[in-house]
Amino acid sequence: MKRILPLLLFLFAAAKTLFAQTAPPADLATIRQNLKKLDVLGSVLYIAAHPDDENTRLLAYLAQEKHYRTGYLSLTRGDGGQNLIGKEQSELLGLIRTQELLAARRVDGAEQFFSRANDFGFSKNPEETLKFWDKDKVLGDMVWVIRKFRPDVMICRFPTTGEGGHGNHTASAILAQEAFSAAADPKRYPEQLQYVKVWQAKRLLWNTFNFGSVNAISADQFKLNIGTYNPTLGKGYGEIAAESRSNHKSQGFGSARQRGDAFEYFKTILGEAPKTDLMDGVNTTWSRIPVGAAIGTQVAAITKAFNSDAPEASVPALVDLLGKVDQTIGTDKAMQTVRVGEVAVADYDYWHQQKTKELKDLIAACAGLWFEAYADQPSYAVGNSMNIKAQAIKFANIPVALNSIDIGSEKQDIATSSLQIGQLQTNNITIPAQKVSNPYWLEAPHGIGSYSIADEFKIGNPENPDAPAVIYHFKINGIAINYTRNVVFKYVDPARGEIYQPLVIAPAVTANIAEKTYVYNSTEPQTVQVKLKSYTNASGSISLKPVSGWKISPEKIDFSDKQKGDEWIVNFSVSPVDNKSNTNVLEAVVTANGEQSSLGVLNIKYEHIPNITLFPPAQAKLVNIDLKTAGKKIGYIQGAGDLIPESLREVGYDVHPLSENEIINTDLSGYDAIIVGVRAYNVNERLAYEQPKLLDYVKNGGNLVVQYNNPSGLVTQQLGPYPFRPVNERVTDETAAVKITDAQNPLLNYPNKITQDDFKGWVQERGLYFVTGIEPKYSTPLEMNDPGESAKNGSLIVADYGKGRYVYTSLAFFRQLPAGVPGAYRLFINLISKPKKQ
Known part of the structure; x- marks a missing residue:
């Protein structure tokens, strides 16, 4: 494994990051814990x-x-x-x-x-x-x-x-x-x-x-x-x-x-x-390092003398200890090699690095020294100037001077020689935004089993180790000590208070194609909508790369005088040139201010983690398949979350999310089918009360399609009109052979004739949490198994109930449809298309 090392080696040790603030905790409990850690x-x-x-x-x-x-x-x-x-x-x-x-x-x-x-x-x-x-x-x-x-x-x-x-x-x-x-x-x-x-x-x-x-x-x-x-x-x-x-x-x-x-x-x-x-x-103990015993003695003395009412009283001794650590195990490597050998020198270096960092954090905490760095905006475009505010304040009577701050190649000397107790010092520095802030493991396309990472030195890090950071050069109690703080964006939310979020560096203009997959079953054109967002003042054009076998119009669309934060939508017409089945990748290309890029933007936001912003390729999949549809109006009961509704809308279905009130109190007969989302019977406890109404819908002529559930934590054991139960059985090989055991079953014939070809090109897995204990009133038209295992018939079951039809499937449609797998589309359309009885 080739390692390409930039000047970032030290950042590997800084894998432990903080959300909600960038400065480490400095409360008394943390100080006491860290004093104990210093001695281990x-x-x-x-x-x-x-x-x-x-x-x-x-x-x-x-x-x-x-x-x-x-x-x-x-x-x-x-x-x-x-x-x-x-x-x-x-x-x-x-x-x-x-x-x-x-x-x-x-x-x-x-x-x-x-x-x-x-x-x-x-x-x-x-x-x-x-x-x-x-x-x-x-x-x-x-x-x-x-x-x-x-x-x-x-x-x-x-x-x-x-x-x-x-x-x-x-x-x-x-x-x-x-x-x-x-x-x-x-x-x-x-x-x-x-x-x-x-x-x-x-x-x-x-x-x-x-x-x-x-x-x-x-x-x-x-x-x-x-x-x-x-x-x-x-x-x-x-x-x-x-x-x-x-x-x-x-x-x-x-x-x-x-x-x-x-x-x-x-x-x-x-x-x-x-x-x-x-x-x-x-x-x-410190004695694992041949010259470390004296340091251990000093650590013990500092710990014993620590005063909770005056943590700053420990700062002189901690600063002196830092100097001794540097002198004892951080220098004179030639002599160390002679005394204790090459391997021991590596141990010296390792513990020097670890204990220096611990000591520095203890010194700042005991000195009541706080410092952080913020950008004045949440995002910048590559090449634009970022305005960074570096702040510092001390709360203890310890001599602390901030001599300079560095960020990238920029260095700013500070005129103020000493920080004053209780007085916040703010320094401003401007640097160019240099690199799009994509997660390093997602910067390049990758195969099934591992990421493709150009700079292999980054491997091991949970996040990008080269994110913008400010280096503070302090002199504390007469000793020069440097600290690093990542640059973040900070704002005040009226309900949540002060919020810290990662700084975003973006392309000049991003292009998001509206859908991940466009499915065609004729040569009729579809409108491909592209949403653009500008992260700087920009002029240029947007186009879709030519794709063999497809017509794209217009060739390009110009834009001008867009301001930072502007968002706008453009439309292209895209159609296959014939009815031959094919799959291609559609890519948007933005030319902005003379520079080209093909990146979209995606935001993931949950309150329990920092906001995640990434810039994936501005691509979508074009799929031209032989697909027949029947019925149009679909009711959808959301489960743990899937993209099936969006996928069905792509092929012309009217998908309506059903609320509990609609399920219990309205006439459901107007729906050609009702689909229950993945793991719905695990996460929606109200389904236990809604289930009788859903089964009545089937009994009165409806078509109910239920997707997989985990056998653990079901809100009801009566998932269908007749008994069966989910178990922890699955087929993980997405290429596993599928045997059609009931070729005449309507599920495999209307409106699409399902053959072995429809099980080609599936992704990740065939299905999960298959069912067993299947009442004979259900038919099981498919069998499949992983290599070396017995055949399983619990991936798809169907039964007539009253005037209607009940379908339960453990096939991984929630993965296949968003991926644009043609055969999965054809089969799923069959599940939601109940033939009308003559």
């Missing part, structure tokens, strides 16, 4: 596959009770999961889950890391996972993180033997076991060694578990009681864990606070087994 030189890395796999109680205990540097390496960002709070899927869901992980880490005190692996969906075995992920590259990412983080102990959430169920889970353990040894081998990924040193962790453990049907705990395993109470924080680790885990809102993992004893068990996989302590055999 130990680190633990927890490893699993997805967001929400981590043991938040254990992470909180390790970080805040034992005061180890604690990290969680999630190999993926959770892109392939289901979304309980919105419609975002795939990479967009991964962005949400990334921020939920960062929110969790802000609570439990651990740090967050990732590999390039993409969560491509549920996998039944590790072999499939490792094939899609590209094992060698993801293993290299893990080795890189281990060599940077230098964990004394590594812990897996899952075993290599399959008890974790998901193939991604098992693969994460297989890779962790190999990375444990590879990180210590100079022959493995040697290109990394010009930046990092080899590292051998003391042990690799499996954090065994007892959940679901699996109990991997045994009495002979090493165990820890982590249900203790932290009086400094006023909470036990079961309480902290619940607060941390409850940030995984898109997965529905809100948790109750737990109090009292709680044991975690561990099985040794590699290395020396612990006997009395997780860190057996690891020196976690």
